[in-house]
Amino acid sequence: MSLLAVRDLKKNFGALKALNNVSFDLEEGEIVGIIGPNGAGKTTLFNVIVGIYRPDGGDVVFKGKSVRNLPPHRICRTGITKTSQVVHPFLTLTVKENVLIALMFGRNLTKKASESKAEEIMEFLNIADVKDMRSTQVSLAKRRRLELARALGTGADLILMDENLAGLNPRELEEGMEIIRELKKRGKTLIIVEHIMQAIMGVCERLIVLSYGEKIGEGLPVEVCSDDRVIQAYLGEKICSV
Ligand SMILES: Nc1ncnc2c1ncn2[C@@H]1O[C@H](COP(=O)(O)OP(=O)(O)O)[C@@H](O)[C@H]1O
Ligand SMILES: [Mg+2]
Structure with a gap:
């Protein structure tokens, strides 16, 4: 059983589909990165998982139980929390x-x-x-x-980190990456939203790519980064090859 199962998640802001049928699984102890352009829905995804926003469809299942109708403080008690971009x-x-x-x-x-x-x-x-x-x-x-x-x-067993390494100098960034690795050793499961590809490639075991509210890629970091659709939607140029 996955630690977290996100199923066909939808979140609309008026006519805008901020999340459109997003699904993925997360195993205990994994470090998964979520990348994608500004406005892709990354922060919205985190806000729906932790209960700040109610989804318009789909489900979030944590440790085998749906948390989609729970308020944020109850979701936190089940073992999910996030750090905020701001x-x-x-x-x-x-x-x-x-x-x-x-x-x-x-x-x-x-x-x-x-x-x-x-x-x-x-x-x-x-x-x-x-x-x-x-x-x-x-x-x-x-x-x-x-x-x-x-x-x-x-x-919390599962920590969602929203651009927690943004704006740091190279030494602080390296320390931040080391802390993430140490958290994994201590048994935490992490989903990391980050634009700094050096950090993403340095700590994540798997990547999920969002663009305009849809999942457009998922897999090993090297595979995802050489995917033409991901390059076109986000990376702009090839940063690695398989
Ligand atoms: N509370 C909100 N009300 C209306 N629109 C929102 C709200 N939050 C986010 N959005 C819109 O949803 C889209 C996804 O935003 P966001 O999840 O913040 O993207 P990301 O974190 O990937 O940059 C954007 O178009 C953004 O303007
Ligand atoms: Mg964001």
Whole structure:
């Protein structure tokens, strides 16, 4: 049984078909990348999976059960969460308080029980040095890590990462890729939306390509990147060959 099965998912915004019959499966422990041009429906797909948007058709089955009619907080409790393309920390709280909230409300832990877990997560993501700073005061790279820390705080098994590596310098990007590899070693399953092909090719085991709300490609990264339809819709030029 797949960890996640997305079946014929549809989402319309008025006349716009943001998702048009999108289907795919995800196995436990996989790192799958989703690529496609701006406006392809990548963020919408994540928003439907985590319950922010209700689908207009199709189903999202997680661990064998449909989550399509559950509200976001219940979907989070089943073990799915996402990091946002536009970071959304609680602005007046410190980095550590933001992580604590994810632990206390995502996992229902007491504040005391959450303390050591928050420290552990912040150490792992290399943001412990800014833990007492307000989330608005830290660098973009650390705010992106905080987004991931909050996701990990919920204890989710499946993390959807929406352009979490965008805007980073080469060293920060390499660190971000290393964290993704380490998350896999720790048993997490990841879907990554990203435009940086170096990162996609460096960490993803499989790619799914969206264009105008439709899945136009799926397979091994090298196969997908040499597919003419994918090159035409997104890549613009051949970046690898099989
Ligand atoms: N809340 C919304 N209301 C209306 N249109 C939306 C909304 N969210 C996204 N869209 C539209 O849906 C399409 C897909 O958007 P999005 O999922 O953000 O694409 P991507 O993340 O691949 O760039 C775009 O045409 C976008 O303008
Ligand atoms: Mg997007």
